[in-house]
Amino acid sequence: MNSANDAAVVVGVDGSEPALRAVRLAATEAARRHRPLRVVHGFIWPLLRVPIDPVAGNPPGGGLRQQAKNLVEAAVAEARAVSPGIRVTGEILDGEASAVLLGESPTAAVIVLGDRGLGGFTALVVGSVAIQIATHADCPVLVARGQEHAGGPVVVGVDGAASLDAVEYAAAQASARGARLRAVHAYTHPASARPGDIQPLVHDEARLRDEEADVLAESLVGLAERHPDVPVDAEPVRARPVAALTEASRRAQLVVVGGRGHGELTGLLLGSVSHGVLHHSACPVAVVRSPD
Structure with a gap:
């Protein structure tokens, strides 16, 4: 950028x-x-x-x-x-x-x-x-889209390495606005370590949440040093990403999403999550594409 x-x-x-x-x-x-x-x-x-x-x-x-x-x-x-x-x-x-x-x-x-x-x-x-x-x-x-909700956070959708540029942009926006940053990582199944992984039919819910919390934490590494003035709320959520971010947009000043997602979404020019949030958000949406 x-x-x-x-x-x-x-x-x-x-x-x-x-x-x-x-x-x-x-x-x-x-x-x-x-x-x-x-x-x-x-x-x-x-x-x-x-x-x-x-x-x-x-x-x-x-x-x-x-x-x-x-x-x-x-x-x-x-x-x-x-x-x-x-x-x-x-x-x-x-x-x-x-x-x-x-x-x-x-x-x-x-x-x-x-x-x-x-x-x-x-x-x-x-x-x-x-x-x-x-x-x-x-x-x-x-x-x-919608309206900026005064006093609300800047919300960023996080899905790992693909969202690092979106996280950085969202943090800079939160800093400029004097707002909190709410990092939302939505998941519906265990995270894949690499393409082609077979997901288990049964999994431990607490362990799953811990694993997804680790994915979220990795996406925020170093953010506090780069933006010490921005309070960050890290939130892993068991939900579909579009639904989670749309709900978060109802109280947000801005929602930030990456241009693409992981897994099956990476084949799309504009990821289905980004596309869905653009259609349903209750506040303005920023789309931040990472360099190809």
Whole structure:
């Protein structure tokens, strides 16, 4: 992930209400992290060879390009109203929204998106653009969902080595917010030591919990030294991961998940746990992909 001091928080806008919520979240994030905010709109119409300039005889100020300019300017104004002290810029970039935002991701601190967009995506719980960016971006992706529960913890889903980057990001978020970090490791069966292990049909419940607690503890090694100001609650939970994290989101400021999971989930571009949390969380969700 990009940690350069001048890396911007980037927010994608399309004129929808979810995008406006994302702008508010992005402005707060930029202020919290002392970073500039970059408002970006993917302008697809030139690629489709649709006329974008005002039609002769129509009132001035018309045309698709002007509409795009208006929505970007409105988003910039909203961001400045939410966080007056931040540096905000807006830009219209020709291209499809996902491609434009993925092009921004190598140099962004984080990309912020609404959970849905305009057009055919409004019927989806989480829009196609949000899923594509969360799957492929080269930086963390923050999706505006539900509401930040003031005073609540930052929750991170932990599943071993695959979640180390997510844990580090969550700890930094907790530090910036002055919040507790709640590390949730959900399990439904004994942990596998290596691929292909055969799980026992019968197992000791207390021993299982101890083994899963060890997996959780290993994922948090060194965290107290790196973030001494962050109180950590480590919680192994006998439950399905999506259900456990969704329940935790009801009292959280933010839920952080890794881009992939262990075992059968590693074959997916976006792990089923991350996908499920994006669809059901009651608060904003950050997806943090580890380098391939």
